[in-house]
Amino acid sequence: MTDAPLEFFERRHVRSGTSFNYLSAGEIPFLEALLVGIFDCAAVIDLSRRYLYVNQEYVDFVGKPASEIIGKTILDVLGDALDNSYRMAIATLPTGGSIGREGWIDYGALGRRYIKQTITCYPQGSGPVAGHIILSRDLTDLKVQQLELEWRIEAQTQADTYHAVIVNNALDAIVVIDETGAVVDFNPAAVSIFGYSRDEAMGRQIGDLIIPETLRAAHDRGLSNYLQSGMTRILGRRLELEAQRATGEQIPIELTITEVRLGTKRLFAAHLRDLAAVRRAQEEIERQREALHQKDKLAALGSLLAAVAHELNNPLSIVIGQTMMLRETLAGIPMAADLVQRSAKIEIAAHRCARIVRSFLDMARQRKHERKSVLIPDIVKAALGLLSYNLKSSGVEVDIDLPKDLPVLWIDADQIHQVIVNLVVNAYQSLEEKTEGLRRIRISADHDPRAKAISLRISDNGTGIPPSIRSRIFDPYFTTKPQGTGTGIGLAVSRGLIESHGGTLDLDPSPSLGGAGFVIVLPIDDTGADPCTEDKPEAAFQAETTGRHVLIIDDEIEIANLLADMVRKLGFSASVATGGDAAKALFEGAIQPVHAILCDIRMPGGDGPSFFDWLRQNHPHLTECVGFITGDTLGPAAGRFLARSGCPVIEKPFMPDDIQRILKTLVKMDAPT
Structure with a gap:
C-alpha cells in the first residue's frame, strides 16, 4: 500500500486528465477503502501494465517497498515471464468483463507459488477501459498441505492394502x-x-x-x-x-x-x-531313524552270521543226515523204538538250528518268505512239542486258549514257529527265578474280523519287565540275562520276522497273568493262499539208476561221505573228492563215466567255480550235469558265479529229498552207462 493512495489517484487524474475523471471525489476514498480492507493481494494497473496502486498484502508478497512498485511495470517488478503471462491473459478479457485463473506460477526469486487470481477491467466511466484491477490470493501453503494430505491418504491406503494382502495371505x-x-x-x-x-x-x-x-x-x-x-x-x-x-x-x-x-x-x-504337523513329522523322522538304526544292526548281525554260515551248516548237515540214516537203520530193529524217538528229537532240534541260520540268511538276502496256508494252533503245538522237556523240567504249566475257528494264515510257518519258540523260551527262563507259587505261561489268540488280523498273546506270571527298560527290550544286543546266557538278539530278530509279514510284535499292555506279556498281530491275507495246507511230496525216483555214477566234491570228508551214502541209497554209485584239484586228478585216472557231479563252492583245494571252468574246457558235455551244494550263497562272488553257470543249487543242511530232486534234474537217463 502507498503512504497516500488517495493523493496518488488525484495526482494521476490531474496529469492525465482522463484516468479517473469519471469518479466523483467521494468515490475515490471508497475505492481506496475497498482495496485496503481485503485480505487478498490487490493491484491496479493501466493499459501499459504499469502499477497505479498496490495494497499492503501485495507489497508483503512481492517483498519490495511500494515506492519501487508504483509507477513501474510488471516487467520491471516481476520479470518477463510474468509480464507475458499477464499480457496474454488481459488480451482475452471481454470489454468490461473479468477472468479468473488458478495454478502454479513461477515468480522467479519468489519461487513457485500456487495463486488464485481474478483480473477485472477498470473502465473510464462509460468510455473505454482505463486499466485493470488484479486480485490475487497465495494458496501455496494450503495447496502444499492438501497435496501432503492426499499423499498421506494414498500412502495409508497403500499401506492398508499391503497390510491386508500380507496378513490375509x-x-x-x-x-x-x-x-x-x-x-x-x-x-x-x-x-x-x-x-x-x-x-x-x-x-x-x-x-x-x-x-x-x-x-x-x-x-x-x-x-x-x-x-x-x-x-x-x-x-x-x-x-x-x-x-x-x-x-x-x-x-x-x-x-x-x-x-x-x-x-x-x-x-x-x-x-x-x-506345530502339530511338524511334531508328527519329527516323530515320524525319529521313528524311521530308529527303524533304520535297528535295521542296520540286524543287517550287521545277518552279515556276521552269513560269514560263519558255511561253518555252521556243515556240522548241521552231518547231524541231520546221520540222524536220519540212524533212524532208518533202527526202524527195523526190535526193541529200538526209544532210540528211534530220541534220534527223531535230535533231528528236530538240528532242523530248528538250521531254520534259525536260514532265517538270518533270508533277512540278510531280503529273500521272499516261503509262505503257505497255516493254522496258528498247529504252529503253537509244534513249538510246545519242541520245548516240552524244558517246560516240564522247569515246572512250568502252559495254559492254551486257542479258538478252533481261527482262520488260516498265509505265512512262513518256520519263521513264525521260530518267533513263538523264542517268546516261550524267554518266558520259562524268566520263571526260573520265581521261587514261590506256580509257574505258568498262557498262550491265547483271538480273531478280529474288522481288522482282518489274528492276535496271539504269550504271557507269564513272573516279575514282569521293569518300566525303565520297556523301550529298549527290542534293541539288538540288549539283554537282562547274565553274561554268557543271553545274546540280546532274540526279540529284535523276532520283531523283524513279524514285521516282514506285515504284522507287529509289541509288549502286551495288560498281560493276563500279570507278569511279562507279548502280543503278535498277523494280518489275514489269503490272496495267494494254496487251499492245501501241506506240500505235496516229490514223486519217487522211478527211473533206473543202476550203473549211474555220481562224483561228490566237498572238502568236509564227513559231508562228502554222507552225500555218498544218500546217493547210494538211491541206487547210484559214488566217488568222493575233497576238492577241485582232487577231482581233476580223478578224471586223469581211470574213473568210470560220470553222470552227475555234486560240488561244494568254497573249498581250499580248488573251489567250485575254478573246477567248473576247467570242466567247461576239458569236458564241456558234463557242465550240464553239475549241481552245487553250499552252506552260504550270500557272498556276491558266489551269487554271480551261480547266475553265470546256470547250475542248480541246494543249501546245507540238506535232506535226502533235496538230493533226490537235484539228481533227477542232473542225470540224463538216456546217457550211456
Whole structure:
C-alpha cells in the first residue's frame, strides 16, 4: 500500500486528465477503502501494465517497498515471464468483463507459488477501459498441505492394502489384541487353525478364545504386569506353548508377540504357527531313524552270521543226515523204538538250528518268505512239542486258549514257529527265578474280523519287565540275562520276522497273568493262499539208476561221505573228492563215466567255480550235469558265479529229498552207462 493512495489517484487524474475523471471525489476514498480492507493481494494497473496502486498484502508478497512498485511495470517488478503471462491473459478479457485463473506460477526469486487470481477491467466511466484491477490470493501453503494430505491418504491406503494382502495371505496365524485383551484382528490362517470365523473372534477376549484354561490366569497376570511396569519376558521371543481350538482340542504352537503403538494406543500382534504337523513329522523322522538304526544292526548281525554260515551248516548237515540214516537203520530193529524217538528229537532240534541260520540268511538276502496256508494252533503245538522237556523240567504249566475257528494264515510257518519258540523260551527262563507259587505261561489268540488280523498273546506270571527298560527290550544286543546266557538278539530278530509279514510284535499292555506279556498281530491275507495246507511230496525216483555214477566234491570228508551214502541209497554209485584239484586228478585216472557231479563252492583245494571252468574246457558235455551244494550263497562272488553257470543249487543242511530232486534234474537217463 502507498503512504497516500488517495493523493496518488488525484495526482494521476490531474496529469492525465482522463484516468479517473469519471469518479466523483467521494468515490475515490471508497475505492481506496475497498482495496485496503481485503485480505487478498490487490493491484491496479493501466493499459501499459504499469502499477497505479498496490495494497499492503501485495507489497508483503512481492517483498519490495511500494515506492519501487508504483509507477513501474510488471516487467520491471516481476520479470518477463510474468509480464507475458499477464499480457496474454488481459488480451482475452471481454470489454468490461473479468477472468479468473488458478495454478502454479513461477515468480522467479519468489519461487513457485500456487495463486488464485481474478483480473477485472477498470473502465473510464462509460468510455473505454482505463486499466485493470488484479486480485490475487497465495494458496501455496494450503495447496502444499492438501497435496501432503492426499499423499498421506494414498500412502495409508497403500499401506492398508499391503497390510491386508500380507496378513490375509500369511501362512501363520496373526491375532492382534488391544490392551484389554480383546481381539481386533484375526486373519484367515487363524480362522483355519483355531476353527473360529473372523466375526466370532472379533471383540472376544483372547483368553477365552484360544488360551487353554490352565494357562489363562498366567496370561492375564503377564499382560497386567506389563501394562503397569513395562517388564516382560515374552515380547520378541520365540515360545512353544499349548493353544486351544474351538473344539477344545489342544495343539502345540510356536508364538512370537510384538507390541505396536498407534499414538497413545497399544496393540499386541501375535504370530502363531501350528506345530502339530511338524511334531508328527519329527516323530515320524525319529521313528524311521530308529527303524533304520535297528535295521542296520540286524543287517550287521545277518552279515556276521552269513560269514560263519558255511561253518555252521556243515556240522548241521552231518547231524541231520546221520540222524536220519540212524533212524532208518533202527526202524527195523526190535526193541529200538526209544532210540528211534530220541534220534527223531535230535533231528528236530538240528532242523530248528538250521531254520534259525536260514532265517538270518533270508533277512540278510531280503529273500521272499516261503509262505503257505497255516493254522496258528498247529504252529503253537509244534513249538510246545519242541520245548516240552524244558517246560516240564522247569515246572512250568502252559495254559492254551486257542479258538478252533481261527482262520488260516498265509505265512512262513518256520519263521513264525521260530518267533513263538523264542517268546516261550524267554518266558520259562524268566520263571526260573520265581521261587514261590506256580509257574505258568498262557498262550491265547483271538480273531478280529474288522481288522482282518489274528492276535496271539504269550504271557507269564513272573516279575514282569521293569518300566525303565520297556523301550529298549527290542534293541539288538540288549539283554537282562547274565553274561554268557543271553545274546540280546532274540526279540529284535523276532520283531523283524513279524514285521516282514506285515504284522507287529509289541509288549502286551495288560498281560493276563500279570507278569511279562507279548502280543503278535498277523494280518489275514489269503490272496495267494494254496487251499492245501501241506506240500505235496516229490514223486519217487522211478527211473533206473543202476550203473549211474555220481562224483561228490566237498572238502568236509564227513559231508562228502554222507552225500555218498544218500546217493547210494538211491541206487547210484559214488566217488568222493575233497576238492577241485582232487577231482581233476580223478578224471586223469581211470574213473568210470560220470553222470552227475555234486560240488561244494568254497573249498581250499580248488573251489567250485575254478573246477567248473576247467570242466567247461576239458569236458564241456558234463557242465550240464553239475549241481552245487553250499552252506552260504550270500557272498556276491558266489551269487554271480551261480547266475553265470546256470547250475542248480541246494543249501546245507540238506535232506535226502533235496538230493533226490537235484539228481533227477542232473542225470540224463538216456546217457550211456
